[in-house]
Amino acid sequence: MATSFLRDVLCAYPETPRKLIEAIEYSLLAGGKRLRPALVIESWRACDGPEESREAALAAAGAVELVHTFSLVHDDLPAMDDDDLRRGKPTNHKVFGEAMAILAGDAMLAMAFEVVARHAPPQVAAPLIRELAHATGPQGMIGGQVLDIEGENQTLSLDQLQDIHRRKTGALLTGACRLGAIAAGATQAQLDALTRFGHHLGLAFQITDDVLDVTSTPHQLGKATNKDAGKGKNTYPELLGLDGSRAEASRQIASARRALDAFGSSATSLAHLADFVASRTS
Amino acid sequence: MATSFLRDVLCAYPETPRKLIEAIEYSLLAGGKRLRPALVIESWRACDGPEESREAALAAAGAVELVHTFSLVHDDLPAMDDDDLRRGKPTNHKVFGEAMAILAGDAMLAMAFEVVARHAPPQVAAPLIRELAHATGPQGMIGGQVLDIEGENQTLSLDQLQDIHRRKTGALLTGACRLGAIAAGATQAQLDALTRFGHHLGLAFQITDDVLDVTSTPHQLGKATNKDAGKGKNTYPELLGLDGSRAEASRQIASARRALDAFGSSATSLAHLADFVASRTS
Numbered sequence: 001m002a003t004s005f006l007r008d009v010l011c012a013y014p015e016t017p018r019k020l021i022e023a024i025e026y027s028l029l030a031g032g033k034r035l036r037p038a039l040v041i042e043s044w045r046a047c048d049g050p051e052e053s054r055e056a057a058l059a060a061a062g063a064v065e066l067v068h069t070f071s072l073v074h075d076d077l078p079a080m081d082d083d084d085l086r087r088g089k090p091t092n093h094k095v096f097g098e099a100m101a102i103l104a105g106d107a108m109l110a111m112a113f114e115v116v117a118r119h120a121p122p123q124v125a126a127p128l129i130r131e132l133a134h135a136t137g138p139q140g141m142i143g144g145q146v147l148d149i150e151g152e153n154q155t156l157s158l159d160q161l162q163d164i165h166r167r168k169t170g171a172l173l174t175g176a177c178r179l180g181a182i183a184a185g186a187t188q189a190q191l192d193a194l195t196r197f198g199h200h201l202g203l204a205f206q207i208t209d210d211v212l213d214v215t216s217t218p219h220q221l222g223k224a225t226n227k228d229a230g231k232g233k234n235t236y237p238e239l240l241g242l243d244g245s246r247a248e249a250s251r252q253i254a255s256a257r258r259a260l261d262a263f264g265s266s267a268t269s270l271a272h273l274a275d276f277v278a279s280r281t282s
Numbered sequence: 283m284a285t286s287f288l289r290d291v292l293c294a295y296p297e298t299p300r301k302l303i304e305a306i307e308y309s310l311l312a313g314g315k316r317l318r319p320a321l322v323i324e325s326w327r328a329c330d331g332p333e334e335s336r337e338a339a340l341a342a343a344g345a346v347e348l349v350h351t352f353s354l355v356h357d358d359l360p361a362m363d364d365d366d367l368r369r370g371k372p373t374n375h376k377v378f379g380e381a382m383a384i385l386a387g388d389a390m391l392a393m394a395f396e397v398v399a400r401h402a403p404p405q406v407a408a409p410l411i412r413e414l415a416h417a418t419g420p421q422g423m424i425g426g427q428v429l430d431i432e433g434e435n436q437t438l439s440l441d442q443l444q445d446i447h448r449r450k451t452g453a454l455l456t457g458a459c460r461l462g463a464i465a466a467g468a469t470q471a472q473l474d475a476l477t478r479f480g481h482h483l484g485l486a487f488q489i490t491d492d493v494l495d496v497t498s499t500p501h502q503l504g505k506a507t508n509k510d511a512g513k514g515k516n517t518y519p520e521l522l523g524l525d526g527s528r529a530e531a532s533r534q535i536a537s538a539r540r541a542l543d544a545f546g547s548s549a550t551s552l553a554h555l556a557d558f559v560a561s562r563t564s
Contacts (some may be wrong), residue, residue, distance in 0.1 A: 016420040017428045024420070074388060079380035098361035102384065103428055107420040109388065113395040114415030117408045126404035129411060133396030138298040138306070138389040146299045146385055266505060 002037040003029060005062050009115055016107075023096040023104035028069050030087050033280070036068050036176040037061035039198070040274055043180025046260070046267040047190050057183040059119035060128050064176045066112035066133040067136050071172075073105040075145065088222035103261070109136070120183070127182050135175025144168025146231070155256075162203065169209070170202025193259050197270065200256035205277050207249040210235040211242060212281070221282050253278045284319040285311060286370070289342050291397055297391075305386035310351050312369050315562070318350050318458040319343035320555055322482070325462025328542070328549040330471050339465040341401035342410050346458045347393035349418050353454075356385040357427065363509070370504035392419070402465070409464050417457025426450025435514035443516050444485065450486025451491070459483075475541050479552065483540035487559050489531040493524060494519040503564050533535040535560045 003092040006028055010021065033216040034099045044057040076091040077098060083091050093101035116128050134140055144167025151164060177198035214237050218224055228235075256274045260267040288310055290304065322343040331339055345556045358373040359367040359380060365373050374382035398410050407489050416422055426449025433446060459480035496519050510517045518527040538556045542549040546558060 002459070007425055011504045012421050015425070017425050019432065020420055020425060020428045070388075074384055077384065094317050099431055100428065102356055102359065102361060105388075106352075106391065107424045109391050110415045110424065111420040113411055114419060117415065119410040120408075122404045122408035125411070126399045126402075126407040127406070129395055129399040133399065137392040137396060138302055142385050142389045142392065143299050143302060146302045146382065150299070150301065168312060186361050258541070 002034045002061055002065060005058055006065060009062055009066075009111065012118075013111070019096070019100060020107060022103060023092060023100045024108060026095060027073050027086075027092050027104065027123060028066065028108065030089060032069075033282075034065065035273065035277070036064040036172060038142050038171065039176035039201075040064055040180040040183070040268070040269075041176040041282055042269045042273060044184045045180075045188040046194070046263045046270050049179050049180070049184030051183065053124070053183050056116075056120035056124050057180055058179065059116050059223075060132070060179040060183050061176075063089055063112040063115045063128075064172065064179060065134055066108045066115065066174060067132065067141075070105040070108035070112070071136075071141060071145075073101050073108070073192060077101060080145075080149070081231075083224060083227075085218065085223045107160050110134075117278070124183060124185075127241070128179055131175055131178055131182060135171045136180075140167055140171035140175070141169075144171060152233055154229055154234075154256035158239055161234050161236070161239065164200070165206040169206045170199060173202040173205060176197030193262055197256050197259040197274075198258065200252045201274055201277055204249045204256065204274070205254035206282060207236045207245050207252065207279060211245050211249070212244065283425065284316045284343055284347060287340055287378060288347060291344055291348075291393065294498060295393070295401075296350040297554060300377070302386060302389060305374060305382045306390060309355050309368075309374050309386065310532065314351075314478040315564075316347065317559070318382060318454060321455065321458035321483075321552075322346055322465070324555060325459040326466045327462075327477050328476070328552050329364055329463050329466035329468040330548060331462070331466030335406070335465050335467065338398075338402035338406050338410065339345050339462055342414070342461040342465050343403040343458075345394040345397045345410075345414055346454065346461060348390045348397065349414065349423075350454060352387040352390035352394070353418075353423060353427070353438045355383050355390070359383060362427075362431070363513075365509075367500065367505045370501075394418075406465060406467075409417065409459055412459055413457055413464060416511075417453045417460075422449055422453035422457070425450075426453060426552050430515070433516055436438045436516075440521055443518070447485065447488040448481070451488045452481060455484040455487060456480030459549065466539065471544070475544055479538050479541040479556075482534045483556055483559055486531045486538065486556070488535035489518045489534065490560060490562060492519055493527050493531070498563070514551065531560050 023234055040061040041057055073092045075081050076086055077093055084094055113129055118126050120128055143162055147164045148168050177194040181194045240248055253274050257271050260271055326339040334512050357363050357500055358368055359375055366376055366399055399407050402410055424448055429446045430450050455489045459476040463476045498507050500507050522530055538554050542553055
């Protein structure tokens with residue numbers, strides 16, 4: 001669903017230079033878990049979003065995947081994490097060169113906002129765009145990436161580590177849940193509950209990411225492993241041990257599921273997504 | 283005016299990591315001509331924008347400067363134009379490092395859309411954001427940068443050169459004029475006229491840029507000169523000669539001014555901006 005919507009989105013840019021659209025397609029349609037668009041759609045469903053708001057929710061889902069993909073392409077750059085492998089394929093700059101990877105990322109970020117402004121009615125597009133920009137921007141995901149780079153080779157406390165991850169990974173995951181709620185015209189109580197859900201889910205996601213970095217092979221993960229230690233990054237396994245990290249991830253998932261209590265059966269799929277986050281192997 | 287608005291915009295991000303906000307401020311508040319925000323405001327004025335739409339116009343003006351500054355920071359990167367000097371100061375990555383320059387640019391792009399979504403009423407925020415994203419994205423400025431890189435060391439026709447510049451420089455200049463018109467609630471005829479104005483202004487701007495690259499000193503221009511020849515870039519002086527280029531710039535400015543005829547005295551300041559573009563020395 002998300003992939004076919006993203007294909008349609010790309011068709012709306014017929015005058016794009018061929019090489020640029022190839023670079024965008026390469027990363028955007030490369031598969032991946034599509035977790036963030038699923039969070040948008042399932043949060044919208046949990047809030048009983050009316051049928052006429054479906055296109056706004058779909059647009060927000062596509063936008064979140066565009067933002068996520070932009071961030072992967074830029075994070076992989078030599079000046080940043082300098083990664084050669086992503087989702088089992090060479091990273092964008094390895095195939096298209098650094099300049100094109102920077103520009104493809106830039107283009108996807110602009111497209112994310114355009115998709116929402118184009119497909120959602122104005123009254124909901126404006127709050128969706130504020131939410132998306134907030135989750136993405138200097139206080140959210142991008143700010144988290146800055147803190148992550150600054151924290152390399154420094155010893156951080158658990159609080160500091162959680163602040164980095166609350167932004168770097170958590171902001172967009174929480175933002176995805178909130179976008180679905182906003183598209184559905186959720187109540188403040190629903191929005192607050194999904195914000196808590198996203199917060200705990202984000203922490204569980206990052207802990208699992210750190211654990212997989214230590215315990216997986218590059219083949220399983222589709223990207224390099226044991227990167228964190230090599231870069232002097234602070235991780236949960238280092239602070240809490242492997243078993244301690246797994247236990248903490250389970251606690252966060254339990255908290256995430258509790259945040260869904262008030263939604264009843266509408267949130268069954270969201271709860272399954274939470275379980276998937278903790279049990280994933282890639 | 284634009285600078286104080288931009289300072290206010292930055293105050294809305296108190297949780298931004300200090301280094302990131304420093305990198306953003308360094309480029310965003312570095313001066314510059316502020317031509318694009320002025321085009322937004324003066325186009326709004328030419329269309330007799332009502333007082334209650336002033337904040338939307340200001341937001342669009344700030345957003346355009348954010349987008350312009352993001353593009354300069356990324357264009358200056360080693361993987362792109364590899365420039366050391368901008369507005370008479372070391373480029374962003376020279377001061378803050380490549381990773382921070384990439385992230386500061388990313389943050390400014392996200393902030394541009396947030397500013398509009400936050401300060402303009404929803405009914406006008408959505409069309410403003412569509413316009414801004416279109417001017418910025420894969421078919422606009424970013425697409426133009428791709429074509430510019432691809433055209434290096436190739437011989438281009440005048441038509442091909444104009445297509446590159448229509449996107450790379452022209453899209454955001456035209457977009458600025460259109461944003462002012464949209465904020466003002468302009469008629470279709472006014473929007474069309476300002477689109478023509480922006481188109482001719484953009485060409486004049488780029489021709490003058492190419493001429494200044496050949497005829498100025500780095501001290502006058504605040505950035506390296508004679509760059510185009512060194513990079514095998516196609517330029518107007520190369521295709522038309524210096525005198526021919528100056529004559530073509532004058533023709534474009536005359537066309538731009540003619541597009542303003544229907545606005546009468548409301549467009550006096552816009553006409554002055556056009557003259558400034560052709561006569562500028564930096």
